[in-house]
Structure formats: C-alpha cells, structure tokens
Amino acid sequence: MAALDELKAYVREIAEISSAAALAAWDQRTHMPPGGAEARAKVAGKLERLAFERRVSDRMGELLAAAEREGASSEVDEALIRVWKRDHTRHRAIPPSLYQKFVETTTRAESVWEKAKAASDFGLFRPYLAEVVDLVREMARLIGYTDSPYDALVEEYEPGMTTSALRPLLGELRRELVAFLEELARGTPPDKLPRGRFPLDAQRALCRQALGWIGYDFQAGRLDDSVHPFTIGVGPGDVRVTNRYQESDPFSSLFGALHEGGHALYGQGVDPQLGWTGLSGGASFGIHESQSRFWENQIGRSRPFWQFAHPHLAHHFPTLASTDPDDVWRHVNRVRASFIRVEADEVTYNLHICLRFKIELDMIEGKLAVDELPARWNRAMEDYLGITPPDDAHGVLQDVHWSAGMIGYFPSYALGNLYAAQITAVAEREVPGFWDKVQTGDLLPIREWLREKVHRHGQVYLPDELVKRITGSGLSPDPFLRYVRAKYGEVYGL
Amino acid sequence: MAALDELKAYVREIAEISSAAALAAWDQRTHMPPGGAEARAKVAGKLERLAFERRVSDRMGELLAAAEREGASSEVDEALIRVWKRDHTRHRAIPPSLYQKFVETTTRAESVWEKAKAASDFGLFRPYLAEVVDLVREMARLIGYTDSPYDALVEEYEPGMTTSALRPLLGELRRELVAFLEELARGTPPDKLPRGRFPLDAQRALCRQALGWIGYDFQAGRLDDSVHPFTIGVGPGDVRVTNRYQESDPFSSLFGALHEGGHALYGQGVDPQLGWTGLSGGASFGIHESQSRFWENQIGRSRPFWQFAHPHLAHHFPTLASTDPDDVWRHVNRVRASFIRVEADEVTYNLHICLRFKIELDMIEGKLAVDELPARWNRAMEDYLGITPPDDAHGVLQDVHWSAGMIGYFPSYALGNLYAAQITAVAEREVPGFWDKVQTGDLLPIREWLREKVHRHGQVYLPDELVKRITGSGLSPDPFLRYVRAKYGEVYGL
Numbered sequence: 001m002a003a004l005d006e007l008k009a010y011v012r013e014i015a016e017i018s019s020a021a022a023l024a025a026w027d028q029r030t031h032m033p034p035g036g037a038e039a040r041a042k043v044a045g046k047l048e049r050l051a052f053e054r055r056v057s058d059r060m061g062e063l064l065a066a067a068e069r070e071g072a073s074s075e076v077d078e079a080l081i082r083v084w085k086r087d088h089t090r091h092r093a094i095p096p097s098l099y100q101k102f103v104e105t106t107t108r109a110e111s112v113w114e115k116a117k118a119a120s121d122f123g124l125f126r127p128y129l130a131e132v133v134d135l136v137r138e139m140a141r142l143i144g145y146t147d148s149p150y151d152a153l154v155e156e157y158e159p160g161m162t163t164s165a166l167r168p169l170l171g172e173l174r175r176e177l178v179a180f181l182e183e184l185a186r187g188t189p190p191d192k193l194p195r196g197r198f199p200l201d202a203q204r205a206l207c208r209q210a211l212g213w214i215g216y217d218f219q220a221g222r223l224d225d226s227v228h229p230f231t232i233g234v235g236p237g238d239v240r241v242t243n244r245y246q247e248s249d250p251f252s253s254l255f256g257a258l259h260e261g262g263h264a265l266y267g268q269g270v271d272p273q274l275g276w277t278g279l280s281g282g283a284s285f286g287i288h289e290s291q292s293r294f295w296e297n298q299i300g301r302s303r304p305f306w307q308f309a310h311p312h313l314a315h316h317f318p319t320l321a322s323t324d325p326d327d328v329w330r331h332v333n334r335v336r337a338s339f340i341r342v343e344a345d346e347v348t349y350n351l352h353i354c355l356r357f358k359i360e361l362d363m364i365e366g367k368l369a370v371d372e373l374p375a376r377w378n379r380a381m382e383d384y385l386g387i388t389p390p391d392d393a394h395g396v397l398q399d400v401h402w403s404a405g406m407i408g409y410f411p412s413y414a415l416g417n418l419y420a421a422q423i424t425a426v427a428e429r430e431v432p433g434f435w436d437k438v439q440t441g442d443l444l445p446i447r448e449w450l451r452e453k454v455h456r457h458g459q460v461y462l463p464d465e466l467v468k469r470i471t472g473s474g475l476s477p478d479p480f481l482r483y484v485r486a487k488y489g490e491v492y493g494l
Numbered sequence: 495m496a497a498l499d500e501l502k503a504y505v506r507e508i509a510e511i512s513s514a515a516a517l518a519a520w521d522q523r524t525h526m527p528p529g530g531a532e533a534r535a536k537v538a539g540k541l542e543r544l545a546f547e548r549r550v551s552d553r554m555g556e557l558l559a560a561a562e563r564e565g566a567s568s569e570v571d572e573a574l575i576r577v578w579k580r581d582h583t584r585h586r587a588i589p590p591s592l593y594q595k596f597v598e599t600t601t602r603a604e605s606v607w608e609k610a611k612a613a614s615d616f617g618l619f620r621p622y623l624a625e626v627v628d629l630v631r632e633m634a635r636l637i638g639y640t641d642s643p644y645d646a647l648v649e650e651y652e653p654g655m656t657t658s659a660l661r662p663l664l665g666e667l668r669r670e671l672v673a674f675l676e677e678l679a680r681g682t683p684p685d686k687l688p689r690g691r692f693p694l695d696a697q698r699a700l701c702r703q704a705l706g707w708i709g710y711d712f713q714a715g716r717l718d719d720s721v722h723p724f725t726i727g728v729g730p731g732d733v734r735v736t737n738r739y740q741e742s743d744p745f746s747s748l749f750g751a752l753h754e755g756g757h758a759l760y761g762q763g764v765d766p767q768l769g770w771t772g773l774s775g776g777a778s779f780g781i782h783e784s785q786s787r788f789w790e791n792q793i794g795r796s797r798p799f800w801q802f803a804h805p806h807l808a809h810h811f812p813t814l815a816s817t818d819p820d821d822v823w824r825h826v827n828r829v830r831a832s833f834i835r836v837e838a839d840e841v842t843y844n845l846h847i848c849l850r851f852k853i854e855l856d857m858i859e860g861k862l863a864v865d866e867l868p869a870r871w872n873r874a875m876e877d878y879l880g881i882t883p884p885d886d887a888h889g890v891l892q893d894v895h896w897s898a899g900m901i902g903y904f905p906s907y908a909l910g911n912l913y914a915a916q917i918t919a920v921a922e923r924e925v926p927g928f929w930d931k932v933q934t935g936d937l938l939p940i941r942e943w944l945r946e947k948v949h950r951h952g953q954v955y956l957p958d959e960l961v962k963r964i965t966g967s968g969l970s971p972d973p974f975l976r977y978v979r980a981k982y983g984e985v986y987g988l
Contacts, residue, residue: 016540019533020514027517031525035714036732039513039769043729046510050544220529235537238530275533 003066004077008277010063011084014054015276019235021047026232026240030224055084056091064088079460080277086159087278093142102135106405113403120393122374129402130370133363136407140364150364153408157285158415160462163361165475166411173414173477174354177347178384180485181337184347187492190330196319198250206250206316207243207257210309214295215447216241216261217268229256231263231292236275239267250317251332258300262292265447269455283454284463285409289416290423291454297346297417298424298483299446303329303490304439333491337385339394346417347484351384353414356399360407419463421480422471423454497560498571502771504557505578508548509770513729515541520726520734524718549578550585558582573954574771580653581772587636596629600899607897614887616868623896624864627857630901634858644858647902651779652909654956657855659969660905667908667971668848671841672878674979675831678841681986684824690813692744700744700810701737701751704803708789709941710735710755711762723750725757725786730769733761744811745826752794756786759941763949777948778957779903783910784917785948791840791911792918792977793940797823797984798933827985831879833888840911841978845878847908850893854901913957915974916965917948 024044032040054060064085072078094102109128116125140149148163155161208223226242233239241260245253266288270280282288299305303326310325320328335345341352359376362368368376377396382388389395401409428434431449438446453470467475488494518538526534548554558579566572588596603622610619634643642657649655702717720736727733735754739747760782764774776782793799797820804819814822829839835846853870856862862870871890876882883889895903922928925943932940947964955963962968982988 013540016537017544019537020518020541023521023537024514024517027521031716033712033714033716033732033734035711036729039729039731042770043510043513043517046507047514050511217529218527220527222525222527235530235533237533238527240527276536 003063003070004072004080007063007067007080007084010054010060011080011278012276014051015278017047017051017054021051022232022234026234029226029228029230030242052091055087060084060088061092075460076273076277076279079279083278083459090143090156093144094139095142098135098138098142102139102405105131105135106403109403109405110400113397113400117393117397120391120397122392122397125397125403126370126373129373132402132405133370133407136405137364137366148361148365150361150408153364154411155408157409157412158463159284160464161284161286161411161415166357167361169418169475169477170350170354170357170411170414173350173418173481174384176477176481177351177354177484180481180488181335181347181351181385183494184335184488184492187489187494190334190491191327193323193327193331194319195248196317197247198317198319200245200247202316203245203250203253204243206312207253209312210254210257211241211261211264213309213441213443214258214261214265214299215444216264220268221264223257229260231260231267233267233280236272236280239264250313250320255296255300255332259292259296262295263288265295265450266291266455269447269451270458271456274458274460279459281459283457283459283461283466284415285412286415286419287454287463287466289412290419291450293416293420294423294450298420299438299443301329301332301346302435302438302487304435306332307439308441330491333488335488335492337387339381339387339389340398347488348385350414350417350480353410355380355384356410357414360402360410364407415463415475418475418477418480419467421483422467422476423450424483425479426453426471497557497564498566498574501557501561501574501578504548504554505574505772506770508545509772511541511545511548515545516726516728520728523720523722523724524736546585549581554578554582555586569954570768570771570773573773577772577953584637584650587638588633589636592629592632592636596633596899599625599629600897603897603899604894607891607894611887611891614885614891616886616891619891619897620864620867623867626896626899627864627901630899631858631860642855642859644855644902647858648905649902651903651906652957653778654958655778655780655905655909660851661855663912663969663971664844664848664851664905664908667844667912667975668878670971670975671845671978674975674982675829675841675845675879677988678829678982678986681983681988684828684985685821687817687821687825688813689742690811691741692811692813694739694741696810697739697744697747698737700806701747703806704748704751705735705755705758707803707935707937708752708755708759708793709938710758714762715758717751723754725754725761727761727774730766730774733758744807744814749790749794749826753786753790756789757782759789759944760785760949763941763945764952765950768952768954773953775953777951777953777955777960778909779906780909780913781948781957781960783906784913785944787910787914788917788944792914793932793937795823795826795840796929796932796981798929800826801933802935824985827982829982829986831881833875833881833883834892841982842879844908844911844974847904849874849878850904851908854896854904858901909957909969912969912971912974913961915977916961916970917944918977919973920947920965 021044024040024047028040028044064081067081072081105128109125109132112128113125116122136153137149140152143152145151150163154163154166211218211223220237221239221241224240224242226244229241229243231239231241241257241264243253243256243260266282267280274280282291306325306329310328313328314321333345335347337348338344341349344352355377358380359368359373363370374392374396378388381395401407427446427449431437431446434446437443454466457466461469464474515538518534518541522531522534522538558575561575566575599622603619603626606622607619610616630647631643634646637646639645644657648657648660705712705717714731715733715735718734718736719738721738723735723737725733725735735751735758737747737750737754760776761774768774776785800819800823804822807822808815827839829841831842832838835843838846849871852874853862853867857864868886868890872882875889895901921940921943925931925940928940931937948960951960958968
C-alpha cells in the first residue's frame with residue numbers, strides 16, 4: 001500500500017490546488033469586482049500551472065508506475081490509477097512549448113471570436129480558428145490514435161468513446177429525428193401562454209424552491225447570479241450553482257435551475273471517500289450532462305411534474321394563474337427548428353450536435369478547410385432543420401467551443417440526452433410509483449436512486465461500464481427516440 | 495539586475511498564491527456554505543504551506559543573497575530585499591516541527607478559548623494559553639533579540655519598534671488618559687439619542703454611501719456581510735470590505751464601514767507598481783490602523799462631519815430626523831469606562847491596550863504566570879478604568895489574540911490611534927480648508943492627500959521613516975492627547 005498511499009497524497013495536493021482554482025473561477029463569474037480581473041487571470045494561471053506541473057511531473061510518472069507494480073486492491077484504487085495515468089500520459093504527450101502556444105492561441109482566438117460574433121464576421125475569426133485547428137490536430141497526433149485523430153480528442157471528454165462508435169449512433173439519431181420532425185409538422189402546435197413580466201426576485205425564489213424539490217443541499221452549496229449559468233464543485237461539501245434570469249420568461253431560469261441542479265446533485269452525491277482523489281467528478285461529460293438533462297427535461301418537462309409544480313408557478317406569477325398545468329406542459333414542449341443550439345428544444349437539439357460533430361470531425365480529419373465552414377454549416381442546417389441562418393452570428397459563429405480549442409466536446413451533449421433517457425427508462429421500473437412521485441413532488445426518492453446508481457460512484461467506472469451497470473446494456477439511442485416520439489406525439493396530438 | 499529580477503519572479507509566485515489564499519479566506523467568512531468548512535481548512539492550509547515553503551526555502555535565501563550582492567538601485571528594490579529578508583530570516587529561525595506545533599497548538603487553543611469565553615471559565619483555557627506562551631517564548635528566543643524577548647514579537651507587527659520605546663510611550667499615554675478621565679467625570683455627559691429600530695437594509699445603504707463619500711472604489715472592491723467586519727486585499731484592483739449590522743444601533747455599522755473603508759483605501763491606493771512584490775500591504779499594522787482610525791474617528795466622529803452627514807442619516811432613519819447634527823456628534827462621542835476593548839470609546843480605548851501591553855510583556859519576560867492572569871487583569875482594570883469585570887468573559891477572556899499566538903500585536907492598535915492623530919494634524923495644515931471640506935462632504939481631496947502621503951508607498955518605508963516623511967518628526971503621543979483633550983473637553987463642556 002505504500003506506493004498507492006504516496007500517489008494518493010500527491011493527487012490530494014493537486015485536488016487541493018484545483019479546489020482553490022475552482023473558487024477563483026466561481027468568484028470571477030459571480031462576485032469579483034471588475035478591477036480584479038487582471039490579477040485574477042494571473043492567479044488562476046498560477047494555480048493551473050501549479051496543478052499542471054504536478055500532473056505531468058516525473059514524480060507523478062514514478063508514483064503511477066510504483067502503484068501499478070504494487071497493484072490496486074479495490075475498484076477505487078484501480079480507478080485512481082487509471083484516471084491519473086490517462087491524465088498524465090495525455091498531458092505528457094504535449095511538449096510544454098506546444099501547450100503554452102495552445103493556451104496563448106486559444107486565449108486570443110476566444111477574444112477574437114467574441115468580436116467576430118458581435119460583428120457576425122466569420123472572416124475575422126477564420127485565421128485564428130485555422131490556427132487552433134492546426135494546433136489541435138498536432139496535439140491529437142502527439143496523443144496518438146488508431147483510427148481517427150478525432151478519437152484522441154473525444155477521449156478527453158468521453159473516456160472510451162470512439163469516432164467509429166459515434167458515427168453510426170449520431171447518424172441514426174439524425175435520420176430518425178429529421179423524419180420525426182416531418183411528422184410533427186402535421187400535428188397541432190401548442191398554444192402560447194399569456195405574455196407578461198415575471199419579476200426577477202420571484203424567479204429567483206421559484207428557482208431556489210425548485211432546487212429544494214430535487215434535493216439540492218443548500219448547506220453544501222449556494223445559488224448565485226451569473227451571466228451564464230454553471231455548476232462548480234469548489235470542494236467536498238461545497239458544490240455551487242448559478243443561474244440567469246430574463247424578465248420576459250420565467251421558464252428559462254427554472255429549467256436553468258433544474259439543469260444546473262442536476263449537475264450539482266451529481267457533485268453533492270459523490271461518495272465522500274472519493275474526496276481529494278480526483279475521482280469526484282463525473283464519469284464523463286456525457287454522463288454529467290445526463291444528470292442535468294434528467295431533471296431539466298425528463299422530469300421538468302414532464303406532464304406529471306407540471307401537475308405538481310403549476311400551483312407554485314401560479315403563486316409566484318399570478319398572471320399565469322389562469323392557465324392550467326397542461327397549458328404549461330405544452331408550452332414548455334414546443335418544437336421549432338431554430339438557429340441557436342442553446343435555445344433548441346429536445347427534438348431539434350441533437351440535430352444541432354449531429355451537425356457540429358460531422359463538421360468538426362471533417363476539420364480534424366483534414367477533409368474540410370476552415371474557409372468552407374460557413375457554407376458547409378448553412379447547407380447542413382438546411383438539410384437537418386430546413387432553415388438557413390441569416391448570418392454567421394446565428395450560424396457557425398454561435399458557439400465558444402472551437403475558439404477555446406474544445407473540439408470533440410459537442411458529442412457529449414447528445415450523449416447526455418441519450419443517457420438521460422436510458423436512465424429514466426430504468427428508474428421508471430425501479431423506483432416504485434415513479435411518475436406518481438413526480439406528480440406529488442416527492443422527488444427525494446428519485447434523487448436517492450440516482451445517487452445510488454450514478455452519483456456516488458464519481459469517476460470509479462468508465463461511462464460505458466456505468467451505463468451497463470445501470471441499464472444492463474450499453475449506450476443506445478432507442479430509449480431517447482421512444483421518449484421523444486411518445487411525448488411529442490402526445491403534445492402535438494399525432 | 496538579473497538577480498533582482500529572479501527574486502521578483504519568485505516573490506511574485508508567493509504573492510499569487512497568497513492572493514488565492516486571501517480569496518479563500520474572504521469566501522470562508524462571507525459566502526461559503528457550512529458544508530464547505532472542512533475542505534476549506536485543508537485548501538487554506540495547502541495554500542499557506544505552498545507560500546511558506548517558498549518563503550523559507552534555500553532558494554529564497556540564495557536569491558536574497560544574490561540580490562544583496564548585486565545591490566538595489568531604487569528605494570522599491572531596497573525595500574523588496576529588506577521586507578523579504580526579514581520575512582525569510584524570521585521564519586527560517588523557527589524549525590518546521592516547532593512551527594507545526596505552534597499551528598496545531600494555537601488552532602486547538604483558539605477553539606478552547608471560544609468555549610472558555612462562552613462559559614466564562616478561565617480555568618478551561620489556562621493550560622492551553624500556558625502552552626501557547628511557552629511556544630511563543632521559545633520562538634522569540636530562536637528569532638533572537640537584544641533587550642527583551644518581546645522585541646522579537648512586536649517586530650512582526652511593527653518593524654523597527656522596540657519594548658524600550660513602547661514602555662515610556664504607553665506609560666505616558668496611560669498616565670495622561672487616566673488623569674483626563676478624571677477631568678471628564680466633572681463634565682456634562684451628552685444626552686442619548688432616541689432609541690429605535692434601524693432597519694438593516696437602510697444601514698447597509700448608508701454604509702455603502704459612506705464608503706462612496708470617502709472614495710472607496712466599488713469597481714475595485716465590494717461590501718459584504720460577515721460576523722466580524724474585516725478588509726482583505728484579494729489582489730491588485732480587488733480590495734474587499736465586510737461589515738455587520740445591529741438593528742438597535744445604526745452607528746456601530748457606520749463606524750465599522752468607515753473603519754474598514756479606511757483600511758481599504760490604503761489597499762486601493764498603493765502604487766500599482768508594487769503589485770505582486772509583497773510590498774502592497776501597509777508599512778505596519780499600526781500604520782494600517784491609523785488609516786482606519788483616521789476615517790472612523792478623526793473624520794467620522796468630528797463635528798464638521800456630522801454637519802454634512804446628518805441629513806443623510808435622517809433620510810435613512812426618519813426617527814432621527816428630530817435630532818440635530820450636534821446631538822449626534824455628542825452621542826457618538828460619549829466616554830464611559832467599559833469592559834470590552836472593541837466597544838471602547840476613543841479616550842478609554844488606549845487604556846485597554848496599555849493594560850494588555852503590560853500583561854503580555856510580563857508573560858513573555860517570564861514575570862507573570864498564566865495562573866495569575868485574571869487577578870492581574872482585574873486589578874489593572876480597577877487601576878486604569880476604575881471598574882471590575884464581573885467575570886472572565888468580560889475580562890481576560892475577551893480577546894482572541896493570545897489564543898492565536900498573536901502576542902505583541904496589541905500595541906499596534908494604540909499606535910494606530912497615535913499615528914492617526916499625528917497625520918490629521920499635518921493634513922489640517924496641508925489640505926486647504928480641511929475642515930470646510932469635511933463639513934461639505936468634499937472628502938476626495940483628503941483621500942488624495944492620504945494616498946500621496948501614505949497609501950501609495952505600501953511597505954516601501956519603515957513605519958518610523960514614513961511618519962518622519964509625513965510629520966517631520968517621529969512617533970509621538972502629543973497630537974493624540976491634544977486631540978482628545980480638545981474634542982472631549984468640548985463635548986463634555988469642560
């Protein structure tokens with residue numbers, strides 16, 4: 001055990017530094033005065049460097065080798081070695097000078113992207129993106145892969161996932177969803193709810209209440225305002241969420257709260273034993289997203305949920321008191337082809353991902369030049385959704401990911417939706433009276449079930465293993481497709 | 495310049511880590527959910543260790559030696575070497591095992607002290623305090639001194655200050671103040687203001703406004719609630735204050751805001767050049783305290799200030815609209831012998847310090863056993879203030895400092911009061927129409943004057959040097975004594 005204990009002490013140090021970094025990131029986006037921005041960038045950079053130096057150090061390599069020789073005697077120890085070895089190997093593959101160049105290039109690209117998006121001018125962003133893509137391709141080459149350089153990238157977000165698995169999966173999803181959209185077009189779209197102004201403080205109160213319903217522990221977290229909602233694990237016992245509010249729309253913030261709350265329940269539900277081991281994150285970005293989508297969509301957009309939640313909504317927003325629960329349920333389940341991914345409904349959302357997957361895959365495999373991006377994007381939008389972006393801001397420039405070098409991340413969003421549907425299908429069988437519980441707001445037993453099945457394990461299992469343990473079989477698009485067909489068929493009266 | 499540049503890069507790293515530690519400390523006392531406490535203690539400990547390792551490292555010793563050989567070519571570089579060498583030498587003198595023991599002992603002692611204070615049971619705290627005193631004496635021996643082991647301690651808070659300088663200074667202060675208290679007893683004490691309930695949100699609004707009056711920059715800081723008010727420099731451009739509020743008393747929070755605001759103006763006014771050098775703190779704890787006391791007492795408790803501030807007070811608290819400015823001025827300048835230092839008025843406050851100085855000096859010099867503390871405390875309270883504490887909670891157990899091993903700190907509070915009076919006396923001459931400006935709320939020129947004379951220099955000058963630069967002469971109790979005699983003579987109609 002000596003080698004493993006030494007490894008644990010070493011990764012604990014990294015985890016402690018990362019906790020300080022997480023707090024710095026949280027503060028930066030919630031409370032930091034503007035004057036602190038420059039200093040914060042330096043401090044954040046220093047903390048990242050302190051952690052990074054340790055992750056790629058010779059010492060880490062030695063500790064990992066010694067721990068492997070000694071052998072792990074538990075699943076947790078095995079995972080500890082696996083996770084840190086993967087991290088060490090991947091990051092050691094990148095020479096410090098290249099990594100430095102990557103950080104500098106993406107920092108610059110992200111700030112140019114902001115301007116380019118504001119001006120809807122892809123030409124401005126094009127050379128920076130080209131540089132990012134070149135760097136990412138070089139990094140993929142150094143990390144290594146068998147089939148596609150994209151494999152080396154997607155592995156960062158979805159350990160064990162490959163391009164050859166994603167291609168047919170997202171292909172099927174696309175075909176089925178495009179066909180289903182055509183069916184929906186023959187149905188009856190839901191009516192709109194009365195418009196109004198929904199005071200921000202009432203929205204905040206409702207969101208706080210909703211976090212309580214799903215079992216978010218305010219003793220081990222807090223809710224703040226921010227420009228973009230996010231969840232951050234500051235450390236064991238401290239998992240914070242943020243949200244944003246628009247006066248014209250009380251649902252955007254409510255679903256935001258359920259979404260971030262879902263992420264936060266994962267963090268709050270990890271076995272305390274896994275604290276400071278580096279295993280207290282999610283099994284993957286896709287699995288993490290499944291937990292946010294579970295509460296946001298599977299529960300929050302369900303008919304039984306609105307039976308329960310409608311009186312609370314009406315209490316906070318008297319102008320909605322004249323509606324009935326089904327009006328709201330239909331309203332929050334409208335489907336409409338639209339340009340912006342983050343505003344997309346459940347049916348069209350995955351099409352936005354399929355589009356991005358194909359495009360970034362082709363870029364990374366050298367089959368698509370950056371110059372051709374806008375045309376390719378717009379053509380795909382027409383093929384998948386039947387609409388043409390009016391400009392690049394509503395098209396190829398809408399997402400931050402590529403400017404930040406996060407290529408290979410997008411599939412995780414779709415996987416999250418699929419996993420969420422798979423997990424819901426099991427929960428419906430295993431949690432007695434699942435939908436009755438939702439309808440009465442008795443959501444804690446559902447959180448407990450998720451905690452037992454998903455949350456407590458942190459990163460101990462690979463995503464595929466975890467899904468097999470829960471569902472008895474691997475990743476599949478079928479439960480998701482069944483779910484959207486059933487629900488939206490009902491909403492649209494097909 | 496090579497050696498100095500290397501030293502600067504090294505201390506910059508320490509400053510960046512310390513910035514992360516400051517943010518962690520701020521968050522812990524303002525926003526952290528209770529569940530995060532255990533993890534935060536570990537993270538704070540890790541950050542402190544990372545900084546400490548560097549402060550005492552062989553590398554630091556080498557860098558300092560090389561920089562000294564190379565020679566400094568500016569006052570700033572000279573101060574940089576002086577400040578870090580002092581830090582390095584003092585901390586190297588303490589073996590890591592002893593320092594570890596000190597941290598553990600004081601952590602335990604502080605938590606026992608809390609219980610002992612709550613139970614007013616000195617016996618509970620006694621053995622822990624004895625251990626702390628033994629450790630601190632041992633540390634003083636290792637750090638080294640010529641005359642008194644207390645010199646080695648007070649140097650931590652007031653560089654250059656000695657026991658032999660403090661003894662006559664605080665002795666004179668005590669004699670003069672005890673005599674002046676007797677005079678005051680023959681005067682007419684001011685009437686009380688109408689009692690009332692002063693809503694916390696109105697207090698918060700007034701405090702925010704008052705911070706604005708004195709020129710606190712909310713773009714480079716923020717105001718939050720906390721159990722004990724404090725100011726913390728998170729980093730360049732980010733100096734935060736906190737405050738607390740009692741419904742029965744609007745003045746406690748207002749003076750708290752002016753006090754913390756005074757500290758914060760120092761931090762906000764440091765020359766940006768000094769950022770990340772370790773020189774952006776105050777010249778000493780006493781000089782820092784002079785800045786808080788300047789705004790709290792010299793300005794905030796002055797007659798002209800209430801000419802200006804009274805309408806604002808009446809606006810926030812309509813029950814006080816029937817008072818006039820002089821009523822408030824008298825009210826906030828009542829003098830009364832009392833048990834608790836932090837609640838003491840300007841005249842009696844320094845007597846609380848004189849008492850603590852004598853007692854801790856005797857403890858450290860081995861002339862007073864911990865067992866005898868309560869009796870000695872109570873006797874001194876009778877001698878200085880003519881009152882006897884009803885119990886140890888209102889006596890020897892009231893302050894946290896000794897439990898935390900902060901012996902040698904108390905004199906800084908008195909020095910702050912003396913420096914504030916010295917600085918005010920110069921400002922009255924140098925800022926045209928000083929009191930007219932106060933009376934019209936035109937306080938920014940006064941902040942500018944302080945910035946020029948005090949703030950911008952950070953730690954570049956030793957306290958004594960700084961005071962000489964400002965006043966033309968060194969530390970003196972005379973301006974303070976003149977000030978209290980003049981003001982309180984007027985308040986009490988002597």
